[in-house]
Each structure stands twice: as C-alpha cells, then as structure tokens.
Amino acid sequence: MLLMPLSSSSSSLVTTTRAFLCKCPHSKPKFQSWNRTHANGASTRHFHCFYQLQFSHMREAVKEEEEEEEEGAAISLEEWRAWGTTSPVPSMVSQIVNDLKLLEKHVDARMSFGGNGGKLQGDFRVQEDKKHRATYQALGDSEKKLQFYSARQIACRVLGSRGYLCQKCWLPVEEDCMCSRINSCSLWPGIKFWLYMHPKDFLRQNNTGKLLWQVFGVDAANLCLFGIPEHEEIMWNAFKLTGKSKVWCLYPNKSSVLKSVQHAFGEEMVTNYEVTAAKDSEVDTTLHFILIDGTWSNSAAMFRRLQDQAKSVWGDEDLACISLNPGASAMHKLRPQPSWDRTCTAAAAVGLLLELQLLPQFSSIGLDTQAEAVEHALTVLLEALTTRRVRMGRSITRKVRQTNIR
Structure with a gap:
C-alpha cells in the first residue's frame, strides 16, 4: 500500500499526484480532478503572464529600434561639426534628412548610397528623384531653389559618407585616412581664410580646401557652404564688422581691376597689421580672404x-579681388587646370602667404613656415590619392586640356 503525505499546498498535491499516477496508473483518487483543474488554471495564468511579458519586451525593443533609427537618421551637432564647420546644423539640411526618412517608410x-x-x-533613388524634382519645380523663387539644391546635396553627402569617410580628411577611413601625416600649424591671427565651397565639392575626396582647417584649425579657416543661409550669414556678419577694406577675394576676375598682393598691401603701414594684447574687441583689423572652392564652371x-551680396551691403563697388603670381600646384598632376592663373584652393592659399611674406610688414610673422605646412599637407593628399588610384587600377594622370583660357 502506498502512503501519500497530506498537504494543504497545491505544490505538494501536484507532486503527490504525479508520483501516484506513475506508481498506480489505474487508481483514481477523489482529489485528482480537482488537482488537474487547479494545475491547468495555474498553467494558463502562467502562459498568459509569460506571453504578456514577452510581447511587452518585443514592443519595447521595436520602439527602441525605431527611436534609434530616427536618431541615426538625424544629423547631430557633434557629427555636423566634425566634418569641418563651426556652425549649427542648417535647418533645411535637417528637414531634408527627415523627409528622406519619411519617404523611406x-x-x-531602404536608403542606400554609392559612387562618387x-x-x-x-x-x-528613383522615388526620391521624382519627389525632389517636383519639390524643386514648385519653388518659384530662385533663391529658395538654390537653398533647396544646396541643402539636398549636403544632406545626401553626409548620410552617404557616414562610417565610410574620415570626417577630417574626407578619405575612406579604413584604407586611405591621412590625418596622422598632417602637421598642424597656427595661422597668424591677423589673417582669416573663408572657404566658400560649392556643395558638390563638400566631402569630395580630392578637395584641397579642407587642408586649410586641417592645418590651421576651423577657427582660422572657416567653411562657408554656397547656398546655405546660416553659413553665408555668419560670413557676411564678420565682413560687416571688419569693413570692406579688410575683405579680399582670391579670384581672377577679368571684368574688374585686379590688384596684386604688392599693390594691395605694399603701401600699407606696418602698424596696421601688428597684433597687440590690448586690441579693441569691437574693432576687427583681421584681413579676411575669401577662397572660392569649387570647379571653375561653378x-x-x-x-x-x-558680388551681389557685397553691393547690397556696401553699395555699388565691386568686391576687391587679388591676383596671385602664376604657379603650379602639386595637384596639377591629378587635376590639370585650364590656365596657370587657375590653381587649386590650397595652392592659392600657399601663394598668398608666400607673397605676403615678401612684404616688409609681414616678413617677421613666419608666413613662409605656415605656407610650408599647407604645401606638405598638399603633398600628403596627392600621395594618398595616387596610392588609392593605383590600388583601384585607375590612371594616376589626367588628360591635359587643350584649351588655355586667358
């Protein structure tokens, strides 16, 4: 005879019943049906609780994933400034990124990027192309069209370059990053460069304007993107503060009188460019040089x-332009220019610094050393691009253009 311990707990009953059923399968104790019902009820409640918990975790996981996707699509201030700017994230760039994410849903x-x-x-791409063309055509104002065009170019380039390009040198980070070979150098505080860059040159691997803030820092070489209101406003506010006489554009403008560095600064007094600790913060005596960073067609x-903005700010006079002495850039090996007075952005900055160094009032500042730092960076970029071309089986020389624009 099998003795069963009596217990008031359900767990004991379940255990005893299982033992009883195994030992005496033909016996039917009077409490068996009650115990099975009780056990099934507990199991059902456990089943519902388990799946409610699982579905709750799943919903939370999906929500977190969606939030991460939304955050991942947006361009943070930290990410934006890591590309070489000190400005806030342009509002229209953020809007276009959001629109792309909504279109994706x-x-x-899925959005995918590739190619140059x-x-x-x-x-x-097909769906987005239809949408952005319709949006562009609906904008009646030419200024709004330019802003939309520029913002879309920049938004797509930032999204397409994430995790691929180094945010400092704009070269593939895993294969060709050259940042460790760049020597930083302080630019004389009496000079400030403005890289007025076309959106199609933004994040372009063979762009040379980026070298200026890699060498001198983003405060000495400011990036201003063409057609981005926030950037252009920052630049022109600085020009208004310093005055027209301290703003120069390095551009071979044939429609107006060009000045050489000697003619522009040779007769200036030395004291005009001395940097003192007691400098009045409300009076900006810094020389501002605009470097147009884009293809010659743009x-x-x-x-x-x-020029149009200069006239609206200062009147009918043209923006003062400086012409540099002709000289070849190292980048001519990969990017032949249509004439000797047209060179890459970094080489133009080098030429300006070297020509200023020849003037008495600038001779003790060390502009030649600062020019050498940019020249070195230009050589490093050329070597990195050449190595990349060889690895990819591309030609390291470009066909020389037959035209010589004068």
Missing part, C-alpha cells in the same frame, strides 16, 4: 553671388 525601401559623392542608389556663379 512611405515607399518601403555618396549618391542615392536603387529603387529609393566658380563664376559663386563669385557673382559674392
């Missing part, structure tokens, strides 16, 4: 925009 296709400039690819429109 609407058409049920991080262009959109695949089915999403530079004409960029220069016209500068």
Whole structure:
C-alpha cells in the first residue's frame, strides 16, 4: 500500500499526484480532478503572464529600434561639426534628412548610397528623384531653389559618407585616412581664410580646401557652404564688422581691376597689421580672404553671388579681388587646370602667404613656415590619392586640356 503525505499546498498535491499516477496508473483518487483543474488554471495564468511579458519586451525593443533609427537618421551637432564647420546644423539640411526618412517608410525601401559623392542608389533613388524634382519645380523663387539644391546635396553627402569617410580628411577611413601625416600649424591671427565651397565639392575626396582647417584649425579657416543661409550669414556678419577694406577675394576676375598682393598691401603701414594684447574687441583689423572652392564652371556663379551680396551691403563697388603670381600646384598632376592663373584652393592659399611674406610688414610673422605646412599637407593628399588610384587600377594622370583660357 502506498502512503501519500497530506498537504494543504497545491505544490505538494501536484507532486503527490504525479508520483501516484506513475506508481498506480489505474487508481483514481477523489482529489485528482480537482488537482488537474487547479494545475491547468495555474498553467494558463502562467502562459498568459509569460506571453504578456514577452510581447511587452518585443514592443519595447521595436520602439527602441525605431527611436534609434530616427536618431541615426538625424544629423547631430557633434557629427555636423566634425566634418569641418563651426556652425549649427542648417535647418533645411535637417528637414531634408527627415523627409528622406519619411519617404523611406512611405515607399518601403531602404536608403542606400554609392559612387562618387555618396549618391542615392536603387529603387529609393528613383522615388526620391521624382519627389525632389517636383519639390524643386514648385519653388518659384530662385533663391529658395538654390537653398533647396544646396541643402539636398549636403544632406545626401553626409548620410552617404557616414562610417565610410574620415570626417577630417574626407578619405575612406579604413584604407586611405591621412590625418596622422598632417602637421598642424597656427595661422597668424591677423589673417582669416573663408572657404566658400560649392556643395558638390563638400566631402569630395580630392578637395584641397579642407587642408586649410586641417592645418590651421576651423577657427582660422572657416567653411562657408554656397547656398546655405546660416553659413553665408555668419560670413557676411564678420565682413560687416571688419569693413570692406579688410575683405579680399582670391579670384581672377577679368571684368574688374585686379590688384596684386604688392599693390594691395605694399603701401600699407606696418602698424596696421601688428597684433597687440590690448586690441579693441569691437574693432576687427583681421584681413579676411575669401577662397572660392569649387570647379571653375561653378566658380563664376559663386563669385557673382559674392558680388551681389557685397553691393547690397556696401553699395555699388565691386568686391576687391587679388591676383596671385602664376604657379603650379602639386595637384596639377591629378587635376590639370585650364590656365596657370587657375590653381587649386590650397595652392592659392600657399601663394598668398608666400607673397605676403615678401612684404616688409609681414616678413617677421613666419608666413613662409605656415605656407610650408599647407604645401606638405598638399603633398600628403596627392600621395594618398595616387596610392588609392593605383590600388583601384585607375590612371594616376589626367588628360591635359587643350584649351588655355586667358
């Protein structure tokens, strides 16, 4: 005879019943049906609690994933400034990034980028192309069209370059990053460069304007993106503060009188450029130099925009332009220019610093050393681009253009 211990707890009953059923399968104790019902009820409640907990975790995980995707799509201030600017994230760039994310959900296709400039690819590209063309055509004002065009170019380039390009040198971070080979140098505080860059040159691997803030820092070489209101406002506010006489554009403008560095600064008094600790913070005596950073086909429109803004700020006079002595840049090996007075952005900065160094009032500042630092960076960039071309099986020389524009 099998003795069963009596217990008031359900766990004891379940254990005893299981032992009883195993030992005596033909016996039917009177409490068996009650115990099975009780056990099934507990199991059902446990089942519901378990799946409620699981679904709760799943909902939280999906919500967190969606939030991470939203955050990942947006351009943070930290990410934006890491590309070489000190400005806030442009509002229209942020808006276009949000629109791209919404379109991605609407058409049920993932954004993908590839090719030069991080262009959109695949089915999403087709849908986005239709949408952005319709948006562009609906903008009646030419200024709004320019702002939309520039913001879209920049938004796509930032999204397409994430995790691929180094945010400092704009070269593939895992293969060609050259940052460790760049020597930083302080630019004389009496000079400030403004890189007025076309959106199609933004994050371009063979762009040379980026070298100026890599060498001198983002405060000495400010990035100003063409068609981005926030950037252009920052630049022109600085020009208004310093005055027209301290703003120069390095551009071979044939429609106005060009001045050489000697003619522009040779007759100035030495004391005008001395930096003292007691400098009045409300009076900016810094020399501001605008470097137009874009292809020569785009530079004409960029220069016209500068001239139009200068006239609206200072009157009918043209923006003062400086012409540099002809000279070859190391980048001519990969990027031949149509004429000797047209060179890359970094080489133009080097030429300016070297010509200023020859003037008595600038001879003791060490501008030649600062020019050498940029020249070294230019050589490093050329070597990095050449190595990349060889590795990818591309030609390291470009066909020389037959035209010589004068």
